[in-house]
Amino acid sequence: MTRTPPLSEHHADRGAKVTEFGGWEMPVQFDSINAEHESVRASVGKFDVSHMSQIEVTGPDAATLTDRLVTNPVTDLNADRAGYGAITDSAGTMLDDTITYRLTDDRLLFVPNAGHDEEMAERWRTHRDDWELNAKVENATTDWGMFAVQGPDAADALAAAASTDGNGSGRAASGDERNGRNDRASIRDLPFFAVREATIAGVTCLLARTGYTGEDGFELLCPADEAERVWEVFDCQPCGLGARDTLRIEAGFLLSGQDFDPETEPRTPYEAGIGFAVSLDSDFVGRDALAAVAEDGPAERLTGFELTDRGVPRHGYPITDPEGTEIGTVTSGTMSPSLRTPIGMGYLPAAYAAGEREGDEEIAVTIRGERKRARIEALPFIDT
Amino acid sequence: MSFEIPDDKGYQETHEWAVRENGTVRVGISDFAQDELGDVVFVEFPDVGEALDASEEFGVIESIKAVSDLYSPVSGEVTATNDDLIDAPELVNESPYDDGWMLELDPADETELDDLLSADEYREQVE
Numbered sequence: 133m134t135r136t137p138p139l140s141e142h143h144a145d146r147g148a149k150v151t152e153f154g155g156w157e158m159p160v161q162f163d164s165i166n167a168e169h170e171s172v173r174a175s176v177g178k179f180d181v182s183h184m185s186q187i188e189v190t191g192p193d194a195a196t197l198t199d200r201l202v203t204n205p206v207t208d209l210n211a212d213r214a215g216y217g218a219i220t221d222s223a224g225t226m227l228d229d230t231i232t233y234r235l236t237d238d239r240l241l242f243v244p245n246a247g248h249d250e251e252m253a254e255r256w257r258t259h260r261d262d263w264e265l266n267a268k269v270e271n272a273t274t275d276w277g278m279f280a281v282q283g284p285d286a287a288d289a290l291a292a293a294a295s296t297d298g299n300g301s302g303r304a305a306s307g308d309e310r311n312g313r314n315d316r317a318s319i320r321d322l323p324f325f326a327v328r329e330a331t332i333a334g335v336t337c338l339l340a341r342t343g344y345t346g347e348d349g350f351e352l353l354c355p356a357d358e359a360e361r362v363w364e365v366f367d368c369q370p371c372g373l374g375a376r377d378t379l380r381i382e383a384g385f386l387l388s389g390q391d392f393d394p395e396t397e398p399r400t401p402y403e404a405g406i407g408f409a410v411s412l413d414s415d416f417v418g419r420d421a422l423a424a425v426a427e428d429g430p431a432e433r434l435t436g437f438e439l440t441d442r443g444v445p446r447h448g449y450p451i452t453d454p455e456g457t458e459i460g461t462v463t464s465g466t467m468s469p470s471l472r473t474p475i476g477m478g479y480l481p482a483a484y485a486a487g488e489r490e491g492d493e494e495i496a497v498t499i500r501g502e503r504k505r506a507r508i509e510a511l512p513f514i515d516t
Numbered sequence: 517m518s519f520e521i522p523d524d525k526g527y528q529e530t531h532e533w534a535v536r537e538n539g540t541v542r543v544g545i546s547d548f549a550q551d552e553l554g555d556v557v558f559v560e561f562p563d564v565g566e567a568l569d570a571s572e573e574f575g576v577i578e579s580i581k582a583v584s585d586l587y588s589p590v591s592g593e594v595t596a597t598n599d600d601l602i603d604a605p606e607l608v609n610e611s612p613y614d615d616g617w618m619l620e621l622d623p624a625d626e627t628e629l630d631d632l633l634s635a636d637e638y639r640e641q642v643e
Contacts, residue, residue, distance in 0.1 A: 149554075151581075165580045166555045166606075374554070374581050442602070444558050444578045467557035467580060474558075500576070 137182035138277045138359040143370075151373060154246025154389065156183035159372040168375035169469040172345050176283035177371040180363065185249030186272045186353065189240045189256060193265035198232060198240055201259060203401055203422070205414040209234040214325045214340050217409045218401045219244070219252065220418030224425060225398045228252065228388050229406070231342055233327045241272070241338070241353075245388035249273040259417075277359030281366055282349030282379075287320045290339070290350050293332050293365045294319050322350075333365035344376065346383025346516035378466050381475065384436060384511030390447055391434065391463045391477065403430040403479060405511065434463070435480040436511040437495060438473050441504035445476035450498040451506075459484070462497060468513060475513050476506075484508060519547040521639050522613055526589065526632030528571075529641065533613065534589035534632060541590055541629065543619040545577065547612050548642040553579040556608040561597040561618060568592060570628050574619065577608070590628040592621035 134157045137143075143150075148159035159180060162168065171177040189198055199205040204217030214233045218226045230252075232242040244252045253271040260267050281289050319330060319339070327340040335358040343349035354362040377387070386392060386406065392399040401410050402425050412423050439445055445465030453459050465476025476497070484495065485508075496503040525533040531549035534541050550556065558578040568574050568588040575586040598617050601607055608616035623629070633641065 160581065161554055164555050164609075378580060442558065442560075444583075446583070467578075469555075469580070 135183070137180055138356040139180055139182070139363055142360055142363070143180065146370065148370070148372060153373055154183055154248075156246050158183050159370070161372040161374045162370040165372070165374035165378060166469045168369055168371035169378050171369035172283045172347055172371060172375065172379055173470055174283070175368070176281060176285040176289045176349075177369040177375070178289075178363070178366045179280040179282065179371045179376055181278045181280050181351070181376075182276070182356075182359070183246035184278050185244040185246065185252065186276050186278070187242050187244065187249065187253050187256065188270045188272045189242070189267050190238060190270075191267040192238055193260070193267045194238050194240050195234070197256060197260050197263070197265045197267045198242065199414060200263070200416050201256060202230065202232060202242070203410040203414070203416055203418070204232075205411055205416075206232050206234050206240060208411075211236045212327055214327050214342055216325075216406075218404075218406060219255075220401070220416070220422065221394065222417055222421065224400045224418040224421035225394055226392045226401060226404060227255075227394050229386060229392075229409075231340075233338065233340060235327065235338070243278075248388070275356055276353045277356050277362065278351065278353050279359075279363060279366075280343050280345070280349060280351045280376075281368070282343045282345040283347050283368075285368075286347070286349040289366055289368055290319050290330075290332075294330055333361045335362050337362060344383075344385055345379040346385070346512060346514060347379075377464075378469050381464050381466050381477070382468055382470055382512065382514045383516050384477070384513065386434075387464060397463060397479075399434075399479065400425050400430060402426060403432055403434060405434045429482060431482060432460070432479040433482050433485040434477055434511070435460075435485050436475065436477050436509040436513060437497070437506040438471075438475050438509045438513075439497060439504055439506045441506075442474075443497070443499045443504040444474050445497045445499070445504075445506070451478050451480065452496045452498060452503060454494050454496070456496070456503065459495070465497075470514055475509070477511065519551065519642060520613070521546065521548075521635045521642075523635045525613070525635065526629050527635070527638035528587060528589045528632060530587045531642075532587060532589050534629060536626070536629065537620075540595055540620045541592060541623045541626075542617050543589060543621065544612055544617040545586070545608065546638070546642075550609045550612045550616070553577065553582055553584060554609075555580050556605045559601045559605050559608070559618070562594050564594050564596060566594045567624075568594065568621065586618070588619070588621070589632055590621060590623050591625060592623040594619055595622050596620040
């Protein structure tokens with residue numbers, strides 16, 4: 133049974149084309165992937181990302197439990213901060229990646245990828261019981277609508293949205309006047325990876341300065357039944373998963389289930405280039421296996437490349453060395469809308485990793501049986 | 517959503533169009549097809565001089581989200597390809613029946629054009 137976001141009918145009326153992703157039927161494009169992509173790089177665009185999972189962990193051991201299951205400890209975070217980390221198994225293989233919001237000392241919300249909600253809620257509950265911790269784990273995915281507002285003008289868009297009550301008037305909602313939490317300046321000054329409550333279009337939302345496009349931006353969670361009001365207050369280009377994919381590839385960000393997957397692409401965070409999100413001082417499931425990888429360095433690394441021949445690299449295409457020997461597989465690739473060149477990523481032997489061989493290493497991608505030349509490029513492909 | 521489907525052209529179920537033009541047959545893809553594909557970013561065509569059979573695969577078109585094969589509506593020898601599409605593949609989106617044309621063929625059998633779907637028949641298929 134395919135799941136749908138709260139605004140699926142609203143998006144259909146707006147002419148969105150949809151795609152199935154992670155068990156969800158989501159907009160892939162509203163107008164044109166190139167135009168949507170360009171809006172986010174040049175000004176601002178909004179994404180419905182309600183397919184992302186939301187798991188709430190509450191209680192005295194909420195942080196302890198989560199610290200033992202994520203590579204980046206949340207007990208280091210102040211309340212009102214978010215952290216990015218991987219969820220690994222005992223072998224150090226990534227099951228998913230997630231942002232964890234520490235809302236208060238004993239209330240966390242983490243955001244696994246689409247379709248991982250029940251699996252992760254169950255993982256947390258099982259370990260809670262094994263470790264006899266005191267925390268409540270709730271799969272809140274259907275309670276929330278989730279939007280991303282991204283681009284260099286995102287702060288303006290949020291400040292404007294926070295100053296309206298959603299009924300077209302410009303006055304601040306009365307609740308905001310009482311607690312003063314919604315003044316435009318404080319939203320603009322929300323630090324990177326900070327999270328807070330904010331009233332957007334008269335609706336109390338969770339607002340974080342996070343995103344997955346390589347641009348400044350915000351992600352916000354609102355009650356599912358208020359989703360339309362919040363979505364509509366942002367007067368900017370609606371963007372689908374198509375542009376979300378091209379933007380995140382240019383930024384060198386991972387897509388769960390594609391750039392890593394416990395079944396089809398089992399990888400450690402070090403291979404995937406997110407060693408920065410692993411704290412070996414923390415005691416989490418997979419820590420010992422990852423300590424061993426860190427010691428020797430991973431044998432393969434996620435490596436960026438640009439095709440110098442004509443073509444479009446896509447997931448699953450073989451990557452070969454100059455002699456034609458297969459050395460890897462494309463995990464993500466596209467025609468970059470910003471660079472106007474074909475770009476991609478794949479796991480290659482560490483000797484090919486960007487650095488000394490960057491730019492001059494001729495590799496090739498096999499497209500429909502033909503070898504297309506490519507060269508190694510450092511990730512990200514664009515300045516973020 | 518309604519799509520432009522000019523009456524002067526014949527259509528294939530696979531969404532290519534063909535039209536007689538100055539003794540050759542010009543080939544492209546329909547407005548419906550370009551809309552389904554979305555932003556076209558890459559095209560690959562046969563060499564001039566290559567002989568194609570009707571319904572034979574003649575190339576590939578790629579949008580950001582999809583890869584699609586192209587099939588020749590009629591048989592004949594390729595006399596020209598639209599090289600503008602190499603640097604500006606978006607012309608297929610902007611102008612599928614004019615600037616976004618793909619091939620010109622010297623038709624082997626002009627009666628094959630009559631076997632294609634009419635604009636009305638094709639409209640029924642896509643609407």
